Amino acid sequence: MQCWICGEPASSGEHKLKASDLRAQFKNISQQKPLYLHTQARKNLRIGSIKKSRALKSSVLLCHDCNTNLTAPYDKAWEKLSKHLRNAKGLRKGIIVKISKFFPGCTKQGMLNVHLYFVKLFGCAIKEQGIPIDIGPFQQSILTGIAHPKVRIAIGVNKSMTTGSSDLELASLNGKPAFATWFYVTGCIAVNIMYAEPTERRQGLIGAWHPSTISKRIALLEY
Template sequence: MKCWICGAEEAATREHLAKASDLKALFGKPSQRYPLYFHASDRPGMPRRRNIRVGSLKSDTLKFAHRICLTCNSARTQPYDYAWELCSGDLRAAVPRLLARGSFRANWLFPYDTRRAMRFVHLYFTKLFGCLVIEGGIPIDIAPFSEAITSGRPHPHLYLAFGHLPLPVVMAGGSDVHTAQLERKVAFATWLYHVGDLAVNVMYALPGQHREGLKVAWHPHMGAQRLRFTRFSGETD
């Protein structure tokens, strides 16, 4: 199996559906005695699964089925992973304050080299959304995702919105990907990633799309001065 990011033949590793550090922050280290419980809706090649006991954060149950190479899953994207790990922890700790203010400054998260660090956060979700495109067979061109990750430049059509999503139980993961097509091509796609009550709405939007969710979204080309922090209802557009 080829790595979808760089095209290498030896794709032997798998990306976590929800970042391992996010899972550890919420649930600690699971064990066979104190497991996590995994739920997933139908995905191509993977039937609906409910209440699957998971005794380790390294379990393949918590990962995408499609593989990427070791270089892309380590040296190439570790800076992106680490940027989100820091961002996730600080945002989760400040949710009540951020809701009251409705926004935050990126240099509060990353006092040094702010724009670069926020670009890395964007690239982490570029990798995750690219995995979703590949795994789900979504008709979106994967080449710009690969180019963004390997070059370190932001994907031109991927936007992030940060906010609060109240859930009835403590969980981490993501929604289904919802798409809208124009002339037989996906023009807009939206996906919610959540860690506890912190959520990131990842949106793919071709030029000319004027969706409601984009009004509070951020892209690295907008700079990294002040980002919106909104209330999500679970329905995104």
């Protein structure tokens, strides 16, 4: 199989939920103390290792270089933001989070990298679920480090969802993809990742950010 980002021979699958997020929620997972994964196809699938379990990874593959070099700064940026949000006290709807504290002196680059991390997961989901959204701009965005113009992200306090990632829902207009949305949930934090044509005026886009407009703080939503 080829790497879906660069086309080189591929070797590894991307975790659908970052291993560090899973470890923060589910401590000391082992064969004796497994985690149980639920998907639409299957309930109670035993997971004995967060690092090794194939069920926690996307079935589409990346090459070694894309996985470990190219996208490592993107992974690290989300790991950092996720950790800070998880450890923050009193998170609730409307609260303003000063993201400049987490990326001192490089807020824009830090949040661009967070965006690119979710562009990578979005691309994995498009390929894995066979969603008819053009994958080219996702590949270009990851390879060049330039934001995907149609991907926006909203971050909120999670009240109703289980740790995991949702399937992608797609709305089309005149036979073309117009809007797509999915959630990435880690404990008390939910991230809504959206693909939207410029003409879209969806409720979910209110409060969402793009690297071109990000400021030093964001207001949390609630899901």
